[in-house]
Amino acid sequence: MLPERLREEIRAVEKRYSTKRSAVMEALRIVQREKGYIEKEDMEEIACMLGMRPVSVNEVTAFYTMYNIQPVGRYHIQVCRNISCSLLGAEHLISYMERLLNIKVGETTQDGKFTLSTVECLGSCGTAPMMQINDTYYENLTEERIEEILKGLE
Numbered sequence: 001m002l003p004e005r006l007r008e009e010i011r012a013v014e015k016r017y018s019t020k021r022s023a024v025m026e027a028l029r030i031v032q033r034e035k036g037y038i039e040k041e042d043m044e045e046i047a048c049m050l051g052m053r054p055v056s057v058n059e060v061t062a063f064y065t066m067y068n069i070q071p072v073g074r075y076h077i078q079v080c081r082n083i084s085c086s087l088l089g090a091e092h093l094i095s096y097m098e099r100l101l102n103i104k105v106g107e108t109t110q111d112g113k114f115t116l117s118t119v120e121c122l123g124s125c126g127t128a129p130m131m132q133i134n135d136t137y138y139e140n141l142t143e144e145r146i147e148e149i150l151k152g153l154e
């Protein structure tokens, strides 16, 4: 069960919308901010609070890549593989990162430091190829820049 303070925060968010279900994305964000990811039980609880079917909440998390439905590493690397980034080498850079981190897309390093994911357009096409690590964008990526960025993360 979600802690009462999170339930209160979700109830406060609900009040900003004309329909309770409109608060679903914000409710999911609150849970993820707190726990790092969203479990099935959390989705069920959010559904109950917002008067939705659990499957509808699940569909939101399945559609938007910004929601983690399993634990991620301390640094969650999300590499855009949409058209602009792909045209400028995203696939090559993804393979490079897989080799560098010794993991495949969707996996987390053994020390729990990095999770590597691919995502759809992050709205930074003009500075492709790009990636997001936690809440920070890194743009105009090259192999050298990626190595430097990852080394800079303690």
Ligand code: FES
Residues within 6 Å of the ligand: 080, 081, 082, 083, 084, 085, 086, 120, 121, 122, 123, 124, 125, 126, 128, 130
């Ligand atoms: S295609 Fe990569 S940011 Fe838009």
